[in-house]
Amino acid sequence: MVNFKEIGLVNTREMFAKAIKGGYAIPAFNFNNMEQLQAIVKASAETKSPVILQVSKGARNYANATLLRYLAEGAVEYAKELGWAKPQIVLHLDHGDSYELCKDCVDMGFSSVMIDGSSLPYEENIALTKKVVEYAHKYDVTVEAELGVLAGVEDEVQSEESHYTKPEEVIDFATRTGCDSLAISIGTSHGAYKFKPEQCTRDPKTGRLVPPPLAFDVLDAVMEKLPGFPIVLHGSSSVPQEYVDIINANGGKLPDAVGIPEEQLRLAAKSAVCKINIDSDSRLAFTAAVRQTLANKPAEFDPRKYCGPARDLMEELYRNKIVNVLGSNGKAE
Numbered sequence: 001m002v003n004f005k006e007i008g009l010v011n012t013r014e015m016f017a018k019a020i021k022g023g024y025a026i027p028a029f030n031f032n033n034m035e036q037l038q039a040i041v042k043a044s045a046e047t048k049s050p051v052i053l054q055v056s057k058g059a060r061n062y063a064n065a066t067l068l069r070y071l072a073e074g075a076v077e078y079a080k081e082l083g084w085a086k087p088q089i090v091l092h093l094d095h096g097d098s099y100e101l102c103k104d105c106v107d108m109g110f111s112s113v114m115i116d117g118s119s120l121p122y123e124e125n126i127a128l129t130k131k132v133v134e135y136a137h138k139y140d141v142t143v144e145a146e147l148g149v150l151a152g153v154e155d156e157v158q159s160e161e162s163h164y165t166k167p168e169e170v171i172d173f174a175t176r177t178g179c180d181s182l183a184i185s186i187g188t189s190h191g192a193y194k195f196k197p198e199q200c201t202r203d204p205k206t207g208r209l210v211p212p213p214l215a216f217d218v219l220d221a222v223m224e225k226l227p228g229f230p231i232v233l234h235g236s237s238s239v240p241q242e243y244v245d246i247i248n249a250n251g252g253k254l255p256d257a258v259g260i261p262e263e264q265l266r267l268a269a270k271s272a273v274c275k276i277n278i279d280s281d282s283r284l285a286f287t288a289a290v291r292q293t294l295a296n297k298p299a300e301f302d303p304r305k306y307c308g309p310a311r312d313l314m315e316e317l318y319r320n321k322i323v324n325v326l327g328s329n330g331k332a333e
């Protein structure tokens with residue numbers, strides 16, 4: 001058993017309170033390999049942005065749970081080496097699906113866990129979330145819960161259609177579970193195909209899909225019920241079309257991939273939304289750089305020669321999110 005404080009991590013409590021007051025959001029970037037982590041830490045350290053390193057159950061299975069946890073410990077030291085004297089780094093479990101998994105992460109030094117009971121009946125979601133909160137809070141680990149269902153695919157989490165969060169449930173849920181933050185469903189979605197073409201309109205000039213707007217009325221109603229309570233948005237990649245184009249021009253096949261416009265996320269970041277999850281965009285950046293490099297240099301077989309450019313492109317993406325979308329730069333000097 002190791003407590004997160006021993007390895008230099010922080011939980012989300014103070015970070016979220018500051019973000020809500022300051023009208024910005026904390027980036028929550030998923031990682032499952034070294035290049036991604038290097039890019040996240042470099043972009044955060046250089047912009048002095050607080051950051052949440054997210055690990056999903058799938059990532060733990062892919063990279064090995066022990067290795068991931070030491071990578072996160074290494075991230076803190078690497079951040080200091082880069083000149084970030086007091087790194088504000090959270091290690092967070094994304095979409096924990098059981099009490100046991102959440103407990104295991106708390107015991108391994110995570111500073112924050114998500115228990116996702118959103119697919120369960122309401123009372124079961126409350127009971128499971130409460131149980132996780134009771135364990136996690138003993139070690140000062142913060143807990144994210146979820147109400148409402150997002151559409152899309154993310155590792156083991158899959159849902160055909162979304163159900164917006166019901167604002168009339170949030171006070172009861174937050175009070176009875178004691179959770180520290182709440183992921184809500186207002187029209188964001190997991191994956192690189194967030195909307196079906198029939199849900200979108202098409203820009204007549206570019207032929208590109210234009211997604212439907214987020215349900216800001218639901219967000220407003222939630223904020224009215226729970227003033228100042230930290231709200232989380234999942235599935236908030238923008239699916240940059242320049243990456244999709246590079247992938248498609250170099251042997252890939254991602255027709256009609258579509259995400260959440262950054263303009264809408266900028267608006268959300270100014271509200272009580274204080275954590276915005278971004279995963280697919282970094283996968284797209286990685287794949288775009290690898291495909292382009294290998295297409296241009298077919299004789300290349302040193303992984304460093306194509307993972308290096310992938311790392312650079314991800315770093316550029318993370319910096320853009322921090323500075324131009326979430327506004328978290330300079331908030332962790």
Ligand SMILES: [Zn+2]
Nearest residue numbers: 154234235277
């Ligand atoms: Zn999610």
